[in-house]
Every structure is written in structure tokens, then in C-alpha cells.
Amino acid sequence: MSSKETVFFTGGAGFIGLHVVPMLLEKDYKVRIFDNMFRGDREAVAALGDDVELIDQDVRYGGSVHAAMKGCSKVIHAAAVSINKSQADPHESMDINMIGNHNVFAAAAEHGVDRLVYCSSASVYGDPERLPMHEDDKLLPITPYCIAKRAGEDLLAYYQRRANLSWVALRFFNVYGPGQKTTAYYTSVINHFVNRIKNGEPPVIDGKGEQSMDFIHVHDIARSVVLALESEQANVPVNVGTGIDTSIADLARILIDAVGADVEPQFNPRDVLVGRRAADTTRAKEVLGFEPTIDVRTGMTELIRGQ
Template structure:
């Protein structure tokens, strides 16, 4: 059944992959975005279909959020200030990521929205004590961004207990793919390696390259969001990891990208003390609750990224 979905931050990286999936299944989409980083050309093409509306506003303004929420059945909340900017300006981070999120959730509850899907983050775990990282494991958010994501989950729980609203907080791991900004905090290493490889230079790795991440393709992330919009309300009101369950070391990433770019170089290792951290998601809840599992493996995804015009 088609519906009207409000997507905050829908002009951004994940929105660029989510909105087409929503349109393909017959939904109407209202994008609430301040367009500080959005692609106006892409938005204009969507609006021209007659099924997408842009509300150029900021989630910090409660009245604007309430107005944008009118007539929407479901909500995807993507809008946020990134993790690196949150440490540079904690005030703005709390203002947007906590106050803004509260505006979205409160408006959703007031308007009788039945489902909110919130873009949370694996950063709520901090440095994991064990792998894989499970939703019920210990949380140690370390920055204003991470703290705000955890707070957002708690706010959703608060409003769901006082309304008909149900929710999923999708804890995204290291999201990558075509269209990502070069400055993306957790995956900037990809862009750095690709730039060097395209210049015929080897990637330079600190230490032995044992530090790892769980890279999940943005197409699969968008799929997870769509599936969370439809999932059974009886299974809702929980956080859900969205990753691959595979911890890919920086050294392995470098070799995968060397093959994708097609250059004959070897990674260079820069001896230095490095805090080796590892990340890998326990994705059993995603399969159980959403019916979701990743479909794009690292090699295919990195080739897709390298081949894209925006990579």
C-alpha cells in the first residue's frame, strides 16, 4: 500500500539512494532538508515526477517540522550533523542532533504517525569489548554525535510509550557507496586510497593495517530502511544493527581497492603506534525482525564505487 513518507535530510547521501526505492514502490515522498549540502539538481528531477515535494527548512524549527509532518504516514529521520563536526562544534551538534530529533519525534507522535525509522549509528557502542557487536551489548558513546544518537533512541522510546508511534533505530555501521562526501568520517580512508591509486601512488597504511571496519553498501542501507518502514509493529521499538558482520581490515581494504582501480602497486606501511580497533555487527536481529541481510559484498561494492562518476 502506497503512503506519504517524510524523509528528513533526504537530499543527502543516503537519501539519494533511499528516495528512488520509495518511488519505485509507489510512495509519495516529502523531503525536509535545509539544503546546506543537498544536490538541487537531483531534487529538481525528483520533484518533476510529481511525487516528491521539497520542504526547505531546518529540523531545529519545531513549527516547520510540524507543518511538514502534516499528512505523512511514515517518517525516515536521516538529518544530522556529522561526527567530526560534532566535536568541532558540540553546541550545534546537540542543537540539531538532539533538539532537532526531538522536534521530529514529537511531531510524529502528535500527528499520529505509526512508524518512524531513525538513522542511528554503531558509534553508540564506542570501542567494542567483544565482536560481533550486538544490540544488547554495552554502550559507550564517546562524542556529542554518538551521545545524540543514543539520546535519539531513548526519545523514540519515550514517545512510543505515549502514542501509537512505533519505531526502529537502525544502527548503521560504515556506510559507503557512490555519492559519498570525501570527508565522511568513518569511510574517508576509502576516498583517500582511491585518490592515491588513481594518481598511480600506493595507499599508505598506518601500522600493520589491522584496524578494521564493517563496510555496508548504501544500497543495502536504503533497503533496510524500506524494510523497517513495513516491518511488523509487534517486533518494533528496538535498535537494529545494519552492517555485514564482517570486519574488514584496512590492509584488506587497500588490496581490494588496488584490484578495483586496476593498478600495479603494493600498499606501503608506515610504522607507528596505532590503537587497533575492530568493528563487526551482529546482524541476526536484522534478519529476524526485518528480514534483511546484505546483498553487496565488499569487492563488488568497492568496484561499484570506483566505477561511479562521483567516486
């Protein structure tokens, strides 16, 4: 029998998971990935080695989750349907995100795991009333995805009270990096800009480009997950961002510099709802000992030049 601890990782074959798993292996964990492989990368999982097991199943089936979690001491729950898809098909979104959350949390409570790390989202805030966004701010989730993420945090608190489940909910801001899917709104913006810039065409920005996001590199996201798995403090939501809001206009200029093109952004004058995002990172530092290591200019430049 191996003395290594096993981490149960839902959605572990996806974009973020494939950055987290190697870090877990470095820390001498075994990993049991539980993923329906709808967006998972089977070849990448196979290349991770003998200490990684893949269970091709769906979090909607509570019996499967419960059986597969047996023998695991820690849980990372990342399986979810994306924001865009949740609006296109709210029924499927509720099924996977809400029922899936409950199946994983209930199983973790019953198995008495040491720690559950939940991949939540900064989208639970909705349109923030102030910047930077703090964990104790009002939550106004807008889409079925965001609503399920918020409900997941409430469910964790329930199982903490009922079964002493130890948890950390990580509210990820705008994640980017190698291996990202092009379907998320902001990654499609990045790809659209880069394609135009590489063709010698200017990126076209609606309004003045004042809309902003807090772009956090997937390497730092992965670090935060491992830190949350082992942190002494628990039972709180934690923002994972850089604390810096990068406007769409600034992003376009970073990408132009990364490609090395001689173009200027074009602005399409129209009324745009200016949304802004920036994380208050105080709690991440206090609870997890986490600070981001990759700034947006460095991360985006490496991403573009590595393509």
C-alpha cells in the first residue's frame, strides 16, 4: 500500500487542472482525476504518469462521485459549465454546477476529507459597487453559472456546520495562460486582438476601452489551489487575482507590443457598459500566503510569443 495521500480532483483534466496536477505530484501526492472529458485532454492526463488516475465520470451522478472519492484525503472541485454555456443552456448548467457541487460536497463530508478546495469565481460579485473587490462585499451574481458558484459557497458553509468539513473557496478572477480555451469572453477578446494584430490590422475596441479585468496567470492560479489545499486557515472565500485592473485599451497595447506590430488600436465610438474588475488581495496573502508572481505584461507577452 502506498503511503502517499490521494487528492480527488473533479474537472482535473481541464485547463486549470493540467497546471495544478504537476504541482501536486511535485509535493508527492497521488491524484485521482474525476472528469467527464467533455473539455478534458486525455493525452495530457496520460502523460502525467502512474501517480495520476483518470475516472471518466460525471459529477451529476452522486453515487459515482461517492464511490470514486473513497480513500482520498483531500478534494479539489473544479468541474463546471462555463458562464457563456450557462446562459445558453441554464438547465444543464444547474444540473452540473448546482447538483454537481452538492454531490461533491456531500461525499467529501461523508468521507471525512481533511480539506476541500472549491474553484469559485469573482463573478459572484456581479457588477461591483467598489474597487478593489473584497470578499465581504455584497454578492450579486447575474448568470446561472455565477448563481451556482455563490450557492456552492453557501453549501460548503452548511457542510462545515453539519459535518465539520474544512474548505476554502477560491474566487478566481480572469484566468489566462498556455492551454486556455478560446470560448471564454475575455480569451476570445485576446485571440481576436492577436489575430488582427498579426495580420497587420489594428485591434478594434468598443467605446474608449475603459472596461477592465484583473488578469491572473494560470500558473499563479495553480499555486493558489495547492496553497489552499494545505493552508492552516480555512472556511472562508478568498479572492485570487493580482489586484490590478487592466483596461481593454491597455491590453490591446500590451498585445501589440508582444507581437511587435506597427499598428494603433481603433476605437469604435458607441455606448458601452463599463465594467471594472480588481481583486482585494489582502486575504489571499493572510490566509494562503499567496502573492501573484507573473504580471500581466510579462504573462501576455510570453503567451503570445509562445504560440
